[in-house]
Amino acid sequence: MQRTSFSQFKCPAARALDSVGDWWSILILRDAFQGLSRFDEFQKSLGIAPNILTRRLKHLTDEGLFERRLYQQRPARYEYLLTEKGRDFFPVLMTLFSWGSRHIPESDLAFLLGDAASGRERQTMLVDARTGEEVTPENTSLLAGPAADDEVRERIARMRAWYLGIDA
Incomplete structure (x- = not known):
């Protein structure tokens, strides 16, 4: 296939x-x-x-x-x-690993993420590299990039209107 x-x-x-x-x-x-x-x-x-x-x-x-x-x-x-x-794929993998760890029974966890030096368990979260703020669905939206065409800009405008609670 x-x-x-x-x-x-x-x-x-x-x-x-x-x-x-x-x-x-x-x-x-x-x-x-x-x-x-x-x-x-x-x-x-x-x-x-x-x-x-x-x-x-x-x-x-x-x-x-x-x-x-x-x-x-x-x-x-x-x-x-x-x-x-x-x-550069490492953060993607760690995010997937963390998500999986949160959503399977604890009794099924054979692996945990840990600090390599200390051996302490790590708790991960996605943060903005500039501000240190946690990135969440509530505080994050898409922006038009350099290759955005009218269709993409319209889609982003609809998403932004939804986020702000405005009828588009």
Whole structure:
């Protein structure tokens, strides 16, 4: 089944989803942040079929989240190292992890987020880097970006009117 491409969408969230791919890709990235870098390591950790893993690693490499580097000549073996773009996915993964932790039974939590140095559990939240203010649905809206056309500007105006309680 052919997946719909979001590569031409104007929405950054849609484009990001296209770049990451699917749930397997997110789990591969999760494992990469825990130090895994080789095909056999990912396969063992995830229990993923080799053909699916091959496609996902190729996609993540093509999208610039991984760099593929030869680590053994005969037979040729490669490792997959996070790029800057791949490392920039970390906050997304931590937000997803935190959301999941809040919405599954505590008795099912096998992992918690912790401070690497102290071992204390971390409690995450999304904050504005400039102000330190927590980012919430109540205090956040979309703004028109440089590529916004009239349709996007109208959509943003409707959302803003809804937010302010104005009939549009």
